[in-house]
Amino acid sequence: MVRTLAWSVILLAVPTVGAQDTAVGFFEEKIRPVLASRCQACHNDELKTSDLSLASREGALEGGTRGVAVVPGYPEDSLLIAAVEGAGVLQMPPTGPLPDEEVDALRAWIRDGAAWGEAAGEPAAAASLWSLQPVRRVDPPAVKTPERVRNPIDNFVLAKLDEAGLDLSPAADRRTLIRRASLDLTGLLPSPAEVREFVDDKAPNAFGRLVERLLESPHYGERWGRHWLDIARYADTNGYSIDGPRSIWQYRDWVIGALNDNIPFDQFVIEQVAGDLLPNPTRAQLIATGFHRNTMINQEGGIDFEQYRVEAVVDRVRTTGAAFLGLTLACARCHDHKFDPISQREFFQVFAFFNNVDELGGNLEETVGRSRMMEPILEFGGPDILAKRDALNKEIDDLEHEVDALRVTLESDWNERFPPGEITAIERAREIIAIPPDERSSVQDSVLDRVLHTKVDEFKAKIDEIQELRQGLPEIEWTMVMRDLPEPRDSYIHVQGDFTRRGEPVEPGTLRVLPALPQDAPRNRLGLARWLVSDNNPLTPRVTMNRVWQRYFGLGIVETENDFGSQGTSPSHPELLDWLASEFVRRDWNLKDMHRLIVNSATYRQASAYRADAAEIDPSNRLLASQNRIRLEAEVIRDAALSASGLLSPTVGGPSVYPPQPAGAGQFTQVDRKWKADEGKNRFRRGMYTYFIRSAAHPGLVLFDAPIAQESVTRRNRSNTPLQALTLLNDESQTEFARALAKRVRESGEDREERIRYAFEVCLARPPLQAEQERMAEFLGRMADSFETNPEARERTGADSADAAAWAAAARVMINLDEFVTRQ
Amino acid sequence: MNINRTVLRQRTRRQLFQDCGVGVGKLALTSLFVGNSLYSKPSEGARGTHHAPRAKSIIYLFMAGAPSQFELFEPKQELQKLNGQTLPPSMLEGKRFAFMESFVRKPPKLLGTRRKFAQHGESGQWVSECLPHTAQIVDDVTFVRSVHTENFNHAPAKIFMNTGTPFFGRPSMGSWVSYGIGSQAKDMPSFVVLQSGPRGPRGGAMNWTSGFLPTAHQGVPFLSGGAPILNMTSPEGFEAGRQKATVDAILDLNRMNLEKTGDPEIATRISAYEMAHRMQTSGPELIDFSTETQATLDLYGAKPGEKSFANNCLLARRLVERGVRFVQLYHSSWDHHGGPGESLDKDLDEVCLSADQACKALIMDLKQRGMLEDTLVVWGGEFGRTPMGEVRDTVGRNHHIDAFTMWFAGAGTKAGQSIGETDEIGFSPVKDPVHVHDIQATILHLLGIDHTKLTFRFRGRDFRLTDVGGKVIKPLLA
Secondary structure, three states: OHHHHHHHHHHHHOOOOOOOOHHHHHHHHHHHHHHHHHHOOOOOOOOOHHHOOOOOHHHHHHOEOOEOOOOOOOHHHOHHHHHHHOOOOOOOOOOOOOOHHHHHHHHHHHHOOOOOOOOOOOHHHHHOOHHHOOOOOOOOOOOOOHHHOOOHHHHHHHHHHHHHOOOOOOEOOHHHHHHHHHHHHHOOOOOHHHHHHHHHOOOOOHHHHHHHHHHHOHHHHHHHHHHHHHHOOOOOEOOOOOOOEOOOHHHHHHHHHHHHOOOOHHHHHHHHHHHHHOOOOOHHHHHHHHHHHOOOOOOOOOOOHHHHHHHHHHHHHHHHHHHHHOOOHHHHOOOOOOOOOOOHHHHHHHHHHHOOEOOOOOOOOHHHHHHOOOOOEEEOOOHHHHHHHHHHHHHHHHHHHHHHHHHHHHHHOHHHHOOOOOOHHHHHHHHHHHOOHHHOOHHHHHHHHHHHHHHOHHHHHHHHHHHHHHHOOOOOOEEEOOOEOOOOOOEEEEHHHOOOOEEEEEOOOOOOOOOOOOOOOOOOHHHHHHHHOOOOOOHHHHHHHHHHHHHHHOOOOOOOOOOOOOOOOOOOOHHHHHHHHHHHHHOOOOHHHHHHHHHOOHHHHEOOOOOHHHHHHOOOOOOOOOOOOEEOOHHHHHHHHHHHHOOOOOOOOOOOEOOOOOOOOOOOOOOOOOOOOOOHHHHHOOHHHEOOOHHHOOHHHHOOOOOOOOOOOOOOOOOOOHHHHHHHHHOHHHHHHHHHHHHHHHHHOOOHHHHHHHHHHHHHOOOOOHHHHHHHHHHHHHHHHHHHHOHHHHHHOOOOOHHHHHHHHHHHHHOOOOOOOEEO | OHHHHHHHHHHHHHHHHHHOOOOOOOOOHHHHHHOHHHOOOOOOOOOOOOOOOOOOEEEEEEEOOOOOHHHHOOOOHHHHHOOOOEOOHHHOOOOOOOOHHHHHHOOOEEOOOOOOEEEEOOOOEEEEOOOOOHHHHHHHEEEEEEEEOOOOOHHHHHHHHHHOOOOOOOOOHHHHHHHHHOOOOOOOOOEEEEEEOOOOOOOHHHHOOOOOOOHHHOOEEOOOOOOOOOOOOOOOOOOHHHHHHHHHHHHHHHHHHHHHHOOHHHHHHHHHHHHHHHHHHHHHHHHOHHHOOHHHHHHHOOOOOOOOHHHHHHHHHHHHHOOOOEEEEEEOOOOOOOOOOOOOOHHHHHHHHHHHHHHHHHHHHHHHOOOHHHEEEEEEOOOEEEEEEEEOOOEEEEEEOOOEEEEEEOOOEOOOEEEOEEOOOOOOEEEOOEEHHHHHHHHHHHOOOOOOOOOEEEOOEEEOOOOOOOOOOHHHEO
């Protein structure tokens, strides 16, 4: 009974279009999508093809040049039906007949009176969407158990639990707490010494001080930076099929540094979206604009450069929607958003902000395009080095021109220089010279050049000189950045999202359902960036706080963290979300402050053990009657094993690295990637520094749900598969980690019991239970026997004694445990 | 719509509850939104079929690079006559091609084929001399000669064929199938990818990604030669008994923690480790061709240990026998532009030789084992090639999206027929055009899935394999 009741509550909480008045519900569910996808691309208020708009009931009733489109109650008299049936001369849509069920739905709808819901974008519809309302700060409510409250967050959570007749779980023990907070804030395990110190700390604010220490760790910026890099779709290659390398790791390091320095979040956003447009931008502010250069670049032959430039601009709009606004803007690329008040025009207004980047586009010659693929870029190195490079390039350029001129001369007097004879190469060249230059194939071009090179000293000298100059070019580090064109590109609505079909021109602009762009704001990315983090934009602080919450509890207060529109879920704790959002803005967008608040709350600090009573009432634990156990992210699984083994190389930042990956991992891409595993320190860097190839990402990352950087990702899946088990069991890196952990454990003491205890302390921050101790001892005994009687196998493990081999096996067990890869 | 989906989700949750085998377990958040536990068992009830299926499994022979229909399947007398003539510019208007700037520089000329065609089988299907083996199975096959697509570059077109959109990162057909109807395989993944030829398919893993669907449904690429799956081999010194003892210790300790915390996610991890271990033990047996008769090996032209399309075809049959739902074979390269290694003569001969016999063998082998009845075999590339020639080193053909040929066999498809026709020079379909979304809709249909109903909500929208299009190719169904 109780369960049924709980479910019906959940059902009601989901916004249900169909549950409204049935006629309007039918319209919203069956008719609006048909009109939007089949008709409104031409028949909208702006284009009014044949003077007909089907964007409103009025328009449909009024009809166009051919007559009234909809006669409520009379499908047979409605031109709309005649057109979609193709019964008369008129056949719509021009792309081909509609499926029968859509025609039937249209007929039924007209027969029943052609009810119409409120149009997307009408003020009434917008007004009802909770997320567009101004952030409303209410006082933390009173609760039944005030003694459990550590800060206002707990008031909001406890109040909801009170209503449901539940309460918070007891606080987690200190061992669980330090492991939890260390993993959440730094992504690394606490050392046994740190655990002991915290457990023994009798001071009243021991946990608070632990949190301060973790927030000051340089690894905090790595941990939270990696979350941001998911959103920024960061990768080390260009994507698509060729997927060649790019250089943008400086942007990754900028994110880590900015978070460690705790720069205010509004500034964090402005510098990434428009750092280049700030007055006298610093080098760091330019690097920050790499955020929107993480779009993919297609290097395939024969492409239309404009098409992929447009895709990159669309990706920037989509990312802006997901990262800051929690709106599915991309839905409005082809037509007005079917559910949220965003028109196609508005989509292209936002598009226009990003349409002026001085990057590759248009109808370019292949060769010209290829040389500028990654621009705009920022180069590093002093002015002297750059000047040297430019001078060398100039010299090379001049020489190449000379070579071109020489080639023309040589071709014209080839027959005088080399009278017809026996030498094949010369005859082959003669044949090629006979072909007009622009009809020669690239192979013919290179054959000719080879002949010139071997037969004409003057030609050879110049070519060799070019080669030499090229080798002298200094290596200059660079990173991809934003830079606008001096003259903005014109922007248009793309009819049905197709960039080759230009609709009306548009100017840069924001969404009308949100506070307007100030009159004096510049109509460029800087204006947009400031608008995103303006005090009266309700979405950015809500979306940001929701996402921070999601990292700590597994789910956001709004479960659909990237959709705060009408199709998203409602917040489980709307007042808490608003309180957090307002507190965030009030504290000048100070992120570390907000981490401090959440992590110090009783809600965060409670135990994660299962509660039967709570599950009855709240099966998905939205009310947070306990913490949630969360499997670690791909990178952090590696980081945890690195810290347990003692192998971790803690260097922050720098070019990406190449840890071992299983043989054959690159076999399935177009280009079989060379992957030479690093030796030395770079072999043991944190997972986030692994060189990320979009089309062939390291299997250890992707198998554990790391996003593949095709587009912005605001929440990762947490899957649990046999292939993950195979990786943790058998991967070369895991074997290395286990061996190092075993060594560490064996050095910790002589006694088996003592060692098992230490292994648990290192990996799980707790001693083993009696049963665990016994099971592990039994396993160790068995393995030692097995390796004793089989020295050949022992040797192949690389261990010098049966005991060492047995411990390597035990260490392998430890880093495969569910608890090891889970934040409890 | 919303209500139904919510109910469905609740039902899934409840089932998980019961399936976990841990009494009343706490539902981990992870299970709630990714349905992890569905990996190892069929997921009927949660999603499942919408009508009686004709196909249990799919073997999709993806001919990467786009084979030329004019050299293989489409004799066009008119094109032979017009060989060397310039294509009227009106036919190019509004069309977009790869390497378009070369067309703009010089209007392309029509190209007749040098290959000889004949009608084959009782059904009299046209196949050229390039594919003498395929010519022998035409009575078991339906040719669709009017397929058209939307993207003229390799990677987006492959992605389109596999995911229904040209955008990278959306779920692939095999993932949708695995997500929709689960797996029958006890010790193999439900979606396996094999590869042969000089290079991997353009777009790489994007062709078999699970996109926003749970990762458990992504295609698992099998490696050629040696262990078929990454990390399938135990570390040195941990063979047989010692690996089992290790896994047992992990399982026991996890069970203790499951008792303590009640988190069903631990139960899922336990079954994942059990299955991983089964995969390790059955893997070597899977790729051990010594259980095949010499006659079977000869039929395919398979040579144990070799990295070849023939071996992959045989492996595909063995995978399907073990219950794998979707096996996709990529074979490269059919990209015959006329450049070095891309000639319509010697290089086309070579790739035909490497593929032709095994295609026939697969159909015959499946048939004689009674497996063709519920196994669908699909053959085709990402687009076709132009009726115009493209001058590079030799004269080849460019990418063409308006019309090309694919073939289908088995699992309730009609055998020995052709669907669709193109105009006299093979430029565009004139009868029964078939869009890529129609092919996807039909494949799902044969598996018992209504392509409009298999959806997943992501970013506020219900996505499906066929996007907003797709209709089942009725004439293809027996």
